[in-house]
Amino acid sequence: MKKEKEGLNLRKEAFRKMEQMHPHEVLVYISMIGSAVIFFFTILAFTVSKPVEVDFFKFEFPKSFIVSTVVLLVSNYSVTKIMPHYLSDDIEGLKKWMGITFLLGLIFACFQIIGWKELQAHNILFTGERSGAYLYVISGLHVIHMAGVMGFLLYLLLESHKVSKDVVKHLLYSTSPYQKVKFKILSNCWHFVDAVWVAIFFYFLFSF
Template sequence: MLENMHPYKTLVYLGMFGSGLIFLFMAAAFIASQPDEEIYSQYNIPRSFVLSSIVLLISTYTASKILPSYVKDDTRKLKNFLLSTFLLGLCFTGLQFFGWMELSKMGIDFRGLPSGSFLYVLSGIHIFHLVGAMGFALMLIIHVQKCSNDHVKKLILLSNPYDRMRFQLFSTYWKFMDFVWLFLFLLFIWMF
């Protein structure tokens, strides 16, 4: 099956698999590093993490509308959904930094308990992956904008299987990263 896929699809799917393994093993280490006593029961999950999770759920919706907009030849909606997803990703990233500040104010810092360090590492690795997707989103937004003003380029954009695959891969990867965050968020809720 892999040999029949386009090389970019293969790379993205293998990358998602590898990233999933990284998060899975890091989550297992996070669980194993939990202190015996209920030290975190005195803390609440950072509000910024809750807000960022809501933002990411909204971005899942906008990312799911990218490919249908492409299929319907609606470049305006395509660009708007790409831009919305990108901006929601920026908002999520900012809220993650606020969440780190909240953790720090609670006394959970990177140098303390190993499980506290894992909070920063897990959310930081997730941000790193999401920033890569946001860079790709920005590239797609610019590409759609350039093609929107020229009817020939627009026709090529909307009929090119390679472009369709790029929008599909972006949407798939974004939803995968949303799923990873929701998994991590549930893990953090369990801790708090």
């Protein structure tokens, strides 16, 4: 009986927290769950489609994927610097860290493309074995998610640059609850795509 009450209280607390969230936050979290499910089933399909022969995986793991993972982990640190600068009303520092994070995202995307070329060099083609196609699909899906988050980051960066030129807008910008929500969404989305790639990376690493 006691455990049932504790479980009921936990559910009530969870619903209360959800009610306090901005609707956009709720939509983002639901989207994250949906994306996680898509990645899970795509990786599952990749696992099932592996050929019986292990020759398919007898080549060196793409070094570019390793470099891109390191870059993404560094960006995971840089994105944590964005919210503190917003809360302290340091718009120049805010722009700096958003710019750094965006640049790291671009570098990550470039190394992903190089990684695909490395796969092609080993005759693992998108139109070849199903397992090879899944490698491109899974990493490509992640790049698409990354591009979406980077687009949002670029929007916030341009917005903050515009606001920094206007004193009145600057005052409203730093005290806007919705603006805080947008930076919170950015941070959570960035951490999500980072976590997804790290999971994909280690799965790929032990598959080769």
